[in-house]
Amino acid sequence: MTEIEKLAYKAKEASRELSVLSAEIKNRALHEMADALITNKEEIKIINKIDLDKAKKNAITGAMFKRLELTDIKIEQMADGVRQIAQLADPIGETIYGYLRPNGLDVKKVTIPLGVIGIVYESRPNVTADVAALCLKSGNAVVLRGGSEAINSNMKIAEIINKAFCASGIPENTVNIVKTTDREAVMELLKQKAYIDCIIPRGRKTLIKTCIENSTIPVIEHGDGNCHVYIDKDADMNIAYDIVMNAKIQNPSVCNACETLLVHKDVAFEFIPKISTMLKESNCEIRGCTKTLALTNNAIPAQESDWETEYNDLILAIKIVDDLEEAISHIKEYGNTHSEAIISNSFTAIERFKSAIDSSAVFINCSTRFNDGYELGMGAEMGISTQKLHARGPMGLKEMTTYKYIVSGNGQCRK
Amino acid sequence: MTEIEKLAYKAKEASRELSVLSAEIKNRALHEMADALITNKEEIKIINKIDLDKAKKNAITGAMFKRLELTDIKIEQMADGVRQIAQLADPIGETIYGYLRPNGLDVKKVTIPLGVIGIVYESRPNVTADVAALCLKSGNAVVLRGGSEAINSNMKIAEIINKAFCASGIPENTVNIVKTTDREAVMELLKQKAYIDCIIPRGRKTLIKTCIENSTIPVIEHGDGNCHVYIDKDADMNIAYDIVMNAKIQNPSVCNACETLLVHKDVAFEFIPKISTMLKESNCEIRGCTKTLALTNNAIPAQESDWETEYNDLILAIKIVDDLEEAISHIKEYGNTHSEAIISNSFTAIERFKSAIDSSAVFINCSTRFNDGYELGMGAEMGISTQKLHARGPMGLKEMTTYKYIVSGNGQCRK
Numbered sequence: 001m002t003e004i005e006k007l008a009y010k011a012k013e014a015s016r017e018l019s020v021l022s023a024e025i026k027n028r029a030l031h032e033m034a035d036a037l038i039t040n041k042e043e044i045k046i047i048n049k050i051d052l053d054k055a056k057k058n059a060i061t062g063a064m065f066k067r068l069e070l071t072d073i074k075i076e077q078m079a080d081g082v083r084q085i086a087q088l089a090d091p092i093g094e095t096i097y098g099y100l101r102p103n104g105l106d107v108k109k110v111t112i113p114l115g116v117i118g119i120v121y122e123s124r125p126n127v128t129a130d131v132a133a134l135c136l137k138s139g140n141a142v143v144l145r146g147g148s149e150a151i152n153s154n155m156k157i158a159e160i161i162n163k164a165f166c167a168s169g170i171p172e173n174t175v176n177i178v179k180t181t182d183r184e185a186v187m188e189l190l191k192q193k194a195y196i197d198c199i200i201p202r203g204r205k206t207l208i209k210t211c212i213e214n215s216t217i218p219v220i221e222h223g224d225g226n227c228h229v230y231i232d233k234d235a236d237m238n239i240a241y242d243i244v245m246n247a248k249i250q251n252p253s254v255c256n257a258c259e260t261l262l263v264h265k266d267v268a269f270e271f272i273p274k275i276s277t278m279l280k281e282s283n284c285e286i287r288g289c290t291k292t293l294a295l296t297n298n299a300i301p302a303q304e305s306d307w308e309t310e311y312n313d314l315i316l317a318i319k320i321v322d323d324l325e326e327a328i329s330h331i332k333e334y335g336n337t338h339s340e341a342i343i344s345n346s347f348t349a350i351e352r353f354k355s356a357i358d359s360s361a362v363f364i365n366c367s368t369r370f371n372d373g374y375e376l377g378m379g380a381e382m383g384i385s386t387q388k389l390h391a392r393g394p395m396g397l398k399e400m401t402t403y404k405y406i407v408s409g410n411g412q413c414r415k
Numbered sequence: 416m417t418e419i420e421k422l423a424y425k426a427k428e429a430s431r432e433l434s435v436l437s438a439e440i441k442n443r444a445l446h447e448m449a450d451a452l453i454t455n456k457e458e459i460k461i462i463n464k465i466d467l468d469k470a471k472k473n474a475i476t477g478a479m480f481k482r483l484e485l486t487d488i489k490i491e492q493m494a495d496g497v498r499q500i501a502q503l504a505d506p507i508g509e510t511i512y513g514y515l516r517p518n519g520l521d522v523k524k525v526t527i528p529l530g531v532i533g534i535v536y537e538s539r540p541n542v543t544a545d546v547a548a549l550c551l552k553s554g555n556a557v558v559l560r561g562g563s564e565a566i567n568s569n570m571k572i573a574e575i576i577n578k579a580f581c582a583s584g585i586p587e588n589t590v591n592i593v594k595t596t597d598r599e600a601v602m603e604l605l606k607q608k609a610y611i612d613c614i615i616p617r618g619r620k621t622l623i624k625t626c627i628e629n630s631t632i633p634v635i636e637h638g639d640g641n642c643h644v645y646i647d648k649d650a651d652m653n654i655a656y657d658i659v660m661n662a663k664i665q666n667p668s669v670c671n672a673c674e675t676l677l678v679h680k681d682v683a684f685e686f687i688p689k690i691s692t693m694l695k696e697s698n699c700e701i702r703g704c705t706k707t708l709a710l711t712n713n714a715i716p717a718q719e720s721d722w723e724t725e726y727n728d729l730i731l732a733i734k735i736v737d738d739l740e741e742a743i744s745h746i747k748e749y750g751n752t753h754s755e756a757i758i759s760n761s762f763t764a765i766e767r768f769k770s771a772i773d774s775s776a777v778f779i780n781c782s783t784r785f786n787d788g789y790e791l792g793m794g795a796e797m798g799i800s801t802q803k804l805h806a807r808g809p810m811g812l813k814e815m816t817t818y819k820y821i822v823s824g825n826g827q828c829r830k
Contacts, residue, residue: 016747020770101792105781112773114803193627197803212608216627218634218804239826246828332431354821355435358527366520366824375829376820377516388529388612388817389633390805402803405791406769409781411654413661414790 003180004188008143008195010173011116015141017171019113023090026136029168030086034079036164037129041075047156048125055149067123068150078126081380082133088379091397092139106408111401113139115197118189120145120211122203125153132161132175134382138400141174143196145189148181155179190215202383220395223386224310225255225338227368230327230353232344233266239365240343244275246367247341249282253312255384256339256371260307260317262327265291268320272296284314291320307334324349328356335359338386339368360386360393418595419603423558423610425588426531430556432586434528438505441551444583445501449494451579452544456490462571463540470564482538483565493541496795497548503794506812507554521823526816528554530612533604535560535626537618540568547576547590549797553815556589558611560604563596570594605630617798635810638801639725640670640753642783645742645768647759648681654780655758659690661782662756664697668727670799671754671786675722675732677742683735687711699729706735722749739764743771750774753801754783775801775808
């Protein structure tokens, strides 16, 4: 057995014990873990500095450096996050449904953990703690393969977690770090189908692509979002201004931020001049279609490529459409079924939009920014799934489970 | 665009129209399809004869030949199956759950079709009709890639289906056959991630392996089952005899048939002699552990490989175990989490068994043969999924759907 195979095998062993642990034991361990993160705050920062110094040497700056850095506040937030997860309802052992068959068989569909979850991620060492807590709560063991840039921080955090877990009666090898950070290690991890039940990549497009193309284990994609807001001719204009500003400006770097605004031609003459001024005041660049350019001086011409770009930045593409159907066609052509919003008071328009758009979340008179586990009431999330199988949209604790059928009888045989 | 890319693209286009079709239209089309299969019975048999003649030339006989052959009865059964699917509840548009958030957002999680399902299958041309009906009912378009041995039958059936569907207002390209039957066609199909949402392989292990190793599209495995029945020391012996005979003999060639029998040592002296005689009378070969051999003359010695073999035949491996825990360990080591049964009257033993065993279905005092869509009340099934993501156990109409969130508000923005 190779190192990675051994790691995956041991995680599978641990997962069997984890699957039958009581919520009480798991929650106690999560509180122990939160306490340990706080107690070891200084040590975490010392180790984190090794990664930060390496980053400086490699000329890593700006947002990437920030993501790598563990401050007092970030460590406290990590611990708070873990305590919040401890408060959530246990997702295991829930009877999803149950019924009696005509022959007297009692059928129950009951939630169980997935088993072992493999996470391939980049830079942010706080992911290590978030993921460990979510996995324990959902009864899963986890194999974490972070990037080389954060390896020291990741290993330190995992060491603290494992110590706290062991003291609370959680099996060894519940949280496992792949220490080798080269590409070969990822490739090997993606082939451990015998032991790992699911791979979740978190990071850049290229990372996700590598996982999809090489994994024999099912992958749950957490991709980016090219999200649209459509302003219908029957929109309440005040709501429209608020929502466009919120969806674009409040946090432009995230996957549920708006990237393209579609405006019905009947309201464009009123809407475009005002929104473009508001966006300009928030330092947002506008790339508009020809019709948009005719209504504002604040825009530059949009290229074909703008319709398919997820800027993750203070840039917004704007297109004026003839009607709802053109908006729907545009979203189908350029969108990637993440989050789409319609602003309208027309019942007919809303019904058509919500049935024709098959995005993971469709928003009616509210912001695309609500496509989020906390905001939709799941309490915590592993990320936003952008695929159709198993989990769609926010992947909370429930989505980290599978199920089995328990069928009870008194001697029934098949005829 | 290549031929296969074009096919997949057109299927995606069709799936968009399909997703908003009413149950009424879909059900009418299914009845038209059933009628058309009956009306064209003679034509189907004539075309099927081309495939059968080819099979004879290739010296294909026995079960494989039988699977390929379409008789009057088989065609009538196909039509009946389609009519039954028409009677089932429509799985689309169901609100799985809904709630109000504190900020007034109304959240609904609603079922929608997966989109386009790709099926890679072998020999049995009746699968073409089953799958087409299940896909239409669940609002999905389908791309079917059958084997070369059944290509003429498959294409004829698809032609009849498409004609019936078109006459009923179903979009063109709902049912699509890949006409090229070489390996390259499968490889290309498995890369159409832009248009196909899910691949379901149905056939031999090698076929499933090819799909898992080469697909960039999520795969739902329908593998074999190495199913166990465990006779506890507190078992009702009459129930135990009945269930072992049913699980092994009633249809030994299927995935939910029993392959290994585990017997508690305290009841072995009573149980083994009688069951081995009963099995012998049904022409079932027994491969036993040393302790089993001491209790019957009807068995030959089991090899290590027997514990991991899915015979799909009238062969049963028998092992005497010291206790429940040894039975559980054996199942964990050799089983593949398909279907496992315990025969016992002990509440404690049953509770332990059902929590420790994470098979897709755990059976208590009833036969493993009930792991089946019809038997568990789903009305019809695509197959038995042997993986943990999305669908586990019988994959019925509900498991052929995904969901989206519909979030309604009156101007809510994220804080």
